[in-house]
Amino acid sequence: MKSIITxxxxxxxxxxxxxxxxxxxxxxxxxxxxxxxxxxxPSGCGKSTLLFLMAGLLEPSSGTVCxxxxxxxxxxxxxxxxxxxxxTFPWMTVFENVAFGPRxxxxxxxxxxxxxxxxxxxxxxxxxGGLWPRELSGGMRKRVDIARALANEPQVLLMDEPFGALDAxxxxxxxxxxxxxxxxxxxxxxxxTHDLEEALYLGTRIVIMERDPNMIRKEVVVDLPPSREPLxxxxxxFQDLRRLLWLEMAEHGGGPGxxxxxxxxx
Amino acid sequence: xxxxxxxxxxxxxxxxKRLGVEFLISASVVLLLLALWLVLTGLGLVRPxxxxxxxxxxxxxxxxxxxIAQDIFDSLVLRILPGFLIGSTVGVTVGIAMAMNRxxxxxxxxxxxxxxxxxxxxxxxxxxxWLGIGIGSQLLLVAFGAFIIMxxxxxxxxxxxxxxxxxxxxxxxxxxRQVFRRIILPAVVPDMFGGIRIxxxxxxxYNVAAELIGAQSGLGYRLVLARRYLLTENIVVILVxxxxxxxxxxxxxxxxxxxxxxxxxxx
Numbered sequence: 340m341k342s343i344i345t346x347x348x349x350x351x352x353x354x355x356x357x358x359x360x361x362x363x364x365x366x367x368x369x370x371x372x373x374x375x376x377x378x379x380x381p382s383g384c385g386k387s388t389l390l391f392l393m394a395g396l397l398e399p400s401s402g403t404v405c406x407x408x409x410x411x412x413x414x415x416x417x418x419x420x421x422x423x424x425x426x427t428f429p430w431m432t433v434f435e436n437v438a439f440g441p442r443x444x445x446x447x448x449x450x451x452x453x454x455x456x457x458x459x460x461x462x463x464x465x466x467x468g469g470l471w472p473r474e475l476s477g478g479m480r481k482r483v484d485i486a487r488a489l490a491n492e493p494q495v496l497l498m499d500e501p502f503g504a505l506d507a508x509x510x511x512x513x514x515x516x517x518x519x520x521x522x523x524x525x526x527x528x529x530x531x532t533h534d535l536e537e538a539l540y541l542g543t544r545i546v547i548m549e550r551d552p553n554m555i556r557k558e559v560v561v562d563l564p565p566s567r568e569p570l571x572x573x574x575x576x577f578q579d580l581r582r583l584l585w586l587e588m589a590e591h592g593g594g595p596g597x598x599x600x601x602x603x604x605x
Numbered sequence: 606x607x608x609x610x611x612x613x614x615x616x617x618x619x620x621x622k623r624l625g626v627e628f629l630i631s632a633s634v635v636l637l638l639l640a641l642w643l644v645l646t647g648l649g650l651v652r653p654x655x656x657x658x659x660x661x662x663x664x665x666x667x668x669x670x671x672x673i674a675q676d677i678f679d680s681l682v683l684r685i686l687p688g689f690l691i692g693s694t695v696g697v698t699v700g701i702a703m704a705m706n707r708x709x710x711x712x713x714x715x716x717x718x719x720x721x722x723x724x725x726x727x728x729x730x731x732x733x734x735w736l737g738i739g740i741g742s743q744l745l746l747v748a749f750g751a752f753i754i755m756x757x758x759x760x761x762x763x764x765x766x767x768x769x770x771x772x773x774x775x776x777x778x779x780x781x782r783q784v785f786r787r788i789i790l791p792a793v794v795p796d797m798f799g800g801i802r803i804x805x806x807x808x809x810x811y812n813v814a815a816e817l818i819g820a821q822s823g824l825g826y827r828l829v830l831a832r833r834y835l836l837t838e839n840i841v842v843i844l845v846x847x848x849x850x851x852x853x854x855x856x857x858x859x860x861x862x863x864x865x866x867x868x869x870x871x872x
Contacts, residue, residue, distance in 0.1 A: 396772055419776065429869065443779045471867070487773075
């Protein structure tokens with residue numbers, strides 16, 4: 340698995356009015372191979388920008404991003420991404436969606452089929468391969484998104500508020516499945532969220548970002564047992580950590596739980 | 606199974622009842638208009654020159670039927686379909702090229718933007734001067750009309766492909782060729798069919814205009830002749846024929862659309 344290192348990375352862009360907006364400023368972050376890091380922070384703090392820079396979907400204005408010791412200069416099928424909006428291709432069946440990455444990598448049709456079936460099974464959609472995405476619920480489509488990212492067997496998984504649009508029950512179910520998948524092969528995962536509880540439940544480390552300037556404010560190592568059960572959420576130590584994070588964020592404008600659009604560019 | 610149907614049955618029954626009422630309303634309006642037409646023409650309340658009755662329409666059909674197959678062929682197969690196909694093929698190609706490539710856009714946009722506001726019918730005098738009265742200028746008029754519609758439709762369709770799909774494809778390892786073939790092309794199909802329906806309907810219109818001006822055959826030509834000899838009943842029969850053809854063409858496009866976009870939810 341690969342490490343991720345950002346070195347004084349900044350990203351800015353100019354608005355139509357010619358104003359310069361700094362989406363991310365001079366950010367250093369080192370993520371070890373196999374870590375599950377959650378990025379949290381108020382809306383517009385640049386957490387999605389940071390993730391998109393790691394994914395190679397945005398270019399840094401200055402500074403560098405290295406994944407596995409190599410400089411990022413564009414998207415890489417070895418670095419899977421799961422987006423917040425539903426990104427399943429509606430004109431492909433569920434099977435074809437998951438098979439897309441392996442096909443693009445030129446695997447033989449037998450390998451494509453085996454892999455696709457394996458990952459469909461992993462996310463519990465083994466019998467749904469022939470359906471169109473529109474025939475699935477939002478939660479199931481998100482599973483397709485995840486299976487599609489996994490089917491490329493990436494070393495790094497970058498997730499941008501992937502469960503942000505789902506209802507609480509579906510969300511918790513998917514969190515447990517994601518943890519199970521991560522326990523399987525310990526991919527390096529970076530997970531953007533604005534949900535404190537989600538960050539605590541999933542992450543081994545939480546990186547808190549702030550606005551104006553948009554940069555990392557604090558890091559918290561989550562000293563919870565590595566195998567997490569749903570009831571963990573109700574335990575005193577979990578709640579203590581939650582309070583700590585909440586205070587940390589409430590102190591710095593925006594505050595947690597604000598569910599408006601994050602700052603994103605094209 | 607029994608659960609599902611028992612849940613669905615009252616819902617379906619209510620829908621059937623609503624559809625039944627709607628059908629009754631539609632049918633009564635049509636029947637009422639037909640009755641009005643029969644009364645007005647049967648009692649001689651309107652002059653046949655303005656509104657011919659069923660008897661005159663029947664006679665008109667007798668006069669027109671010997672040549673109708675040839676006229677339909679000349680309009681549909683010689684002018685409408687080839688004009689539409691040439692115009693929309695070029696339009697789709699140019700529209701996609703402009704949306705995909707900034708240099709193509711820079712080169713073509715001034716041309717497209719300067720001819721787009723022109724009503725195609727305003728080009729008729731120029732087309733006649735260039736190509737004379739004949740199949741060339743007629744085809745070009747139909748093709749131009751379809752071209753303009755499809756350039757705009759396909760340009761907008763490509764530009765409207767959600768960036769999330771392009772990003773998802775590129776992080777999964779697709780190269781730009783593959784993104785084009787497997788993401789952009791399928792994504793624009795529904796919008797394209799919308800444009801094709803409009804362009805095909807417009808092709809029927811431009812063809813009539815082309816034939817009104819100078820043609821020796823075709824449905825539009827028959828309309829001119831009928832007006833010249835004050836044969837209103839011939840005009841009505843030809844209009845009905847054109848309506849049926851245009852409807853059939855539109856239905857064919859819609860059928861193709863359903864076949865190509867089974868993935869899309871329909872309400």
